[in-house]
Amino acid sequence: MPLEITGHTGLTGLLGSPVAHSISPSMHNEAFRQLGLDYVYLCFDVNTEELPKAVEGLKMMKVRGFNLTMPNKNLMAELCDKLSPASEISGAVNTVVNDNGILTGHTTDGMGFMLALKDEGYDIIGKKMTLFGAGGVATAMLVQAALDGVSEISVFSIHDQFFERAEKIVKNLNERTQCKVRLFDFDDDTVLRKEISESFIITNGTSVGMAPKTDACILKDSSYFRKDQIVFDAIYNPEETRLLTLAKEAGCKTCNGLYMLLYQGAEAFRLWTGKEMPVEIVKEKYFKR
Numbered sequence: 434m435p436l437e438i439t440g441h442t443g444l445t446g447l448l449g450s451p452v453a454h455s456i457s458p459s460m461h462n463e464a465f466r467q468l469g470l471d472y473v474y475l476c477f478d479v480n481t482e483e484l485p486k487a488v489e490g491l492k493m494m495k496v497r498g499f500n501l502t503m504p505n506k507n508l509m510a511e512l513c514d515k516l517s518p519a520s521e522i523s524g525a526v527n528t529v530v531n532d533n534g535i536l537t538g539h540t541t542d543g544m545g546f547m548l549a550l551k552d553e554g555y556d557i558i559g560k561k562m563t564l565f566g567a568g569g570v571a572t573a574m575l576v577q578a579a580l581d582g583v584s585e586i587s588v589f590s591i592h593d594q595f596f597e598r599a600e601k602i603v604k605n606l607n608e609r610t611q612c613k614v615r616l617f618d619f620d621d622d623t624v625l626r627k628e629i630s631e632s633f634i635i636t637n638g639t640s641v642g643m644a645p646k647t648d649a650c651i652l653k654d655s656s657y658f659r660k661d662q663i664v665f666d667a668i669y670n671p672e673e674t675r676l677l678t679l680a681k682e683a684g685c686k687t688c689n690g691l692y693m694l695l696y697q698g699a700e701a702f703r704l705w706t707g708k709e710m711p712v713e714i715v716k717e718k719y720f721k722r
Contacts, residue, residue, distance in 0.1 A: 443472040444494065445705055448487060449502030452476040457500060459719055460698050464710045472497065472706070481508050488512050488529075488536070498530045498705040500698075506540075506569055513538035522605050523576045524598070525569055528701040539704060542570055543577025545697030546636075546667070552696070553688050555663055560633035561585040565651050567599035567616070570667050571638025576602065579612035586612060587628040589619045626657055634663040635680075642666070642674035650675035660684035667693060672722065695720050 447457050453476065461474035479487045481504050488509070491499060501509045509526040510516060515537040520526050526538030550557060562583050564575055567590035575586060588603065590596055599616055606614045617624050629635055635658070641651045658664065664680035667690035677687040699710040 438473060439471060441471055444475070444491075444496040445472055445498050445500075446475040446477055446496070447500045447502060448477050448479040448484065449505055450478050450480040452478050452502065455502070456694070456719060457698060460695070460710075460715050461702060463715055463718060464702055467711045467714055468706075468708055470706060470708070479505065481505055484508055485512060492531060492534055492536065495534075496531055498528065498701070500701055501527050501529070503569070510538055512536070519543055519573070519576050519580060522580075522602060522609070523572045524602075525572065527573075527697070528704060530704050539701075540573050540576070541697040541700040541704075542573035542693070543575075543580075544700045545693040545695070546574045546665075546690075547577055547581055548696035548699070549688065549690070549692035550634075550663075550665065552692050555634070555686075555688070557634050557663075558582040559584050561587070561631055562634045562636055563587045563589065563628050563632040564636045564638055565589050565619075565641075566638035567593075567595040567602075568639065572599070572602060574636060574638050574667070575614070576606065579606045579610045579614060583612055586614045587632070588614065588616045589625060589628075590616065591619045629657050630659060632662065634665060635685075636664075637666045637668065637674075637676055640668065642671075642676055643668045644670045647671050648675060650679065652676060652679060655679040655683040658683035658685050661686070663688065666690060669694060691720055691722065692716075 458474050465472045484505050506525040506527055510524050513536045517539040520538045520540045525540050528539040528541050530537045603614045603616045642649050662685045664685045665688045666674050666676050668674050669689045669691040680687050699712050702710040
């Protein structure tokens, strides 16, 4: 049945810029329909300058919750009344729950990463991971993996605007979790090869290789990998990045970020409704590989 708006319909949505391309409305509205929940999910093109006023408006309208995408995730952490442990450490929020005017910020991207691996049959708890990147997506993956029990994470980043923040997050994780986290400069190829060779899983949390620049790759060739490692790329467009192609050539198991997108949304859905998203139905309709 089509989604029917009533005077009781609860509002959820996405704040960011741009947002017109987002699959989130299709995903969440399908889940609402399947479970017979009187909610609707809409997209709002809101940039960082407009975000504080938009959030105040949504709070006054008593919306149940909303998602954030770029460029709003970091500022939203400052606008919330409470933060989940992962959001507190990362300084980013992609999901807000409104409980009678009290806004609690969560970051579900990292949960999406861990659940996507589980969906593929991969267990990385107690294992070592090498992670490329220190931006928003990479940080969410880093923090959740450390909180969930990955034993060791080697993070490689260029010296950009995220490096200093990454140093603070790494220090925080080493103090608050049992995970051994280290931050390295991407320019040190000898260390890069060593850390990759010792890792159970290699994860790309950067945008290198994303469409339309599909020829780009964060590694030069397949010699960095050893057979039977897992290589995960948070990018899902294209479906197979140059990095994943190199990994397959080396005999690695590979996984893209499509189901990470699905499961981060499923976790947001659970936080808002208290119910599990009908993931298999949503996956079949919108996330077929």
